[in-house]
Amino acid sequence: MLSYLGRRILQLIPVFLGATLLLYAMVFLRPGDPIAALGGERGLPEATQEAIRAEYNLDKPFIVQYLLFLRGVVTLDFGVDFRGREITEVIANAFPVTMQLALMALVIEAVFGIGFGLIAGLRKGKFFDGTVMVLSLTLIAVPTFVLGFIMQIVVGVNLGWLPVTVGNNPDFVSLLMPAIVLAGTSFAYVLRLTRTSVAENSTADYVRTARARGLGRYQVTTRHVLRNSLIPVVTFIGADLGALMSGSIITEGIFNIHGVGGTLYDAITRGESVTVVAMTTVLVVVYIAANLLVDLLYAALDPRIRYA
């Protein structure tokens, strides 16, 4: 188990180097000149632009810039961005709120998705099943920003039940509505995955055997049906954590959350390669960690799976 973990962590290194090199190259190849745009419509004098380029090492060849970036990774000091702020500080400010939002969304989609999915799967073809299937289809069909705007206007502005925006006060209550919106689509997928899986497993031989052995309905459902049904669901949820963190740009915008999405978007439009790559790298690490966790969870869910 430990050696398996060690191997998986060692695998991080080539993934990390490959991902950063690729990302850096992509940002480097982005057309246009971010420094020229600093002056707005009016532009900056050529000499000023040169001075700024030298200050940010943008006048150096690609490989030198990339190595400087790697040095930044090792020393955890990426220098300052075009606004003069420490890049590590910018990243450290953006991640906690997005992490909180993503985790809240994850809990919502897991609890409600698995819960409703289980009931629907056990009552396949009944009224409850039909209702949640239509509901989940609607959630998948409606784009996140439509759901976000509607909830904001109805629940926030008109009814006044929840705060309209989050702003500089990211607490549980104000993050609740954005988390529900963010969880919406994934909730529908988790629900459908659980339902199908549960419905399939309830008719499996081992479940029939368990029933024949005289086990109670509750025990059959939790120990045999649900546990075996969770493997595809856990795979999806694990991969979804990364998607929720990097994919919350729209939700963050609607609810004015100053997290990863907005910061990354601003950095891309400003052409700040170091910020973009550093932030994306953190996201890559989150993805990898979440996948590792999922793999370890398999073993817990299915005793046949063992890591050595």
Next chain:
Amino acid sequence: MTPRRRLAGVGSFALASALLLSACGGGSGDDTGETSAEGDSSGIVTVSSGEPQNPLTPGMTNEVYGGLVVKNIYEGLVSYDAEGAVHNEVAESIESDDNKTWTITIKDGWEFSDGTPVTASSFVDSWKYIANIENAQNQQYFFNGFKGYDPEKPSDIAVEVVDDHTFTAELSVPSSDFELWLGYSAFYPMPEAFFEDPEAFADEPIGNGPYEIESWEHDQQISLRPSDSYAGERTPANGGIDMIAYTEEDAAYNDLLSDNLDIITNVPASAFGTFEDDLGDRAVNQPAAVIQVVNVPEWVEEFQGEAGVKRRKAISMAIDRPTITETIYQGARTPAHDFTSPVIDGYSEDIPGSEILEYNADEAKKLWDEAQSESPIADDYTLLIASNADSDHQTWVDAVCNNIRQVLEIGCEFDPYTTFDEFLDARDNQEIKGIFRGGWQADWPSMSNFLGPIYGTGAGSNDMKYSSKAFDAKLDEAAAAESPEDATALYKEAQEILFQDVPGIPLWYQNATAGYSQAVENVQFGWDSDPILYQVTKSE
């Protein structure tokens, strides 16, 4: 810019385009009366804003978010009122015999918030610093009218201290509107603390304005509180200003509707059609000191010579400005009648030649056909209109193209560039093959600022490489004029020349679209599109 806007006008808040694109406001504002005694003078007014993109110094801040802070934490020699007229603040007098060498005396008793006095060298040192290329200041450009200015190599502009309260400034050419420049943020003074350690200063700027920064939570909020040391005219009538960062204008708008926010400086495009109903008399919608044009590059063959001018005029007359501003912008733009802006002193709707800004399909077609017979181009000619596509430009380009296709019976297409800086690249390397989007936001409320920097030969923003000796001469004459009235008359004559040559086709003026909540009173937007914050009162 706003940032925002992420969905509707993706990226219009990007720093790059922030200066122009997210600009708004202006006009004389509906007269909300004087700073009255009503309301609670300790209420904190909240304003929608964003994270400043540069250090908050007069030399570096060049976009709207930082600009609103800088305007309130510093005070210049003069300040502008809502109409753009100047009032002496730190200045006692600004005098000159020849409009070229100016003597400025400053008042006693002004202090920075760190307790150091505002002296002549607070201005002189700051101006010299910003104007010197060595210091790589974003606002260096604004000193190009001073003698000794050099955009290429280290230089020393001709500004000299006479005594603690007097200094002189020498310009490279006479400028009758010099006083109007001085309210602009690049000309604010800076204390000695800045020159000792510019980087530390950037974190905690020290000004001499009506407010000082109490706290600054990056990307979230900047809190301004009245400064005890302030000695000027703009005494705060409220307990302070909280500038709240928004990434989407829609979010700010919804916060305003639910009274969680007092003032928004920009109405999102999605609410153009409804905000005047939503807000009633708390909605602001007036022309700003921002004009949008399509520029005609001199390097494109079909627009050269006599026939070229006819084509330029034909295109201009083919555009139905009132319909486009009404249908696409729901009245948040005002059709253009000149090359400046309605908020500028001397603005006129009937400058000879300005009839080419009126929609006239028959005349347009006739001119285009004449040009075709004089100097024919391909029958299947397609006009390209270039712009960055990261902001909401496709909509109006499509509308203009529809006009042109119908009226002139030629092809017309949007020529998009993914980002603003790609667009700048193509423009500056003369790679653009058609006409292209341009725009200008005034730095100070003067006609010359709309003409010289854009249409003067070799001027910084003369991106189409237009050059006219007659126009240049007229500008020089106006700059040396004895009185502002004489200058205005000459600037109008200069515009007549532009209407003959059509280096750019004025489209419309951007409007100030803004609004405020029921909790605040005395909200006015200045000529420069920014709310005049010191006089806002909050009833609570």
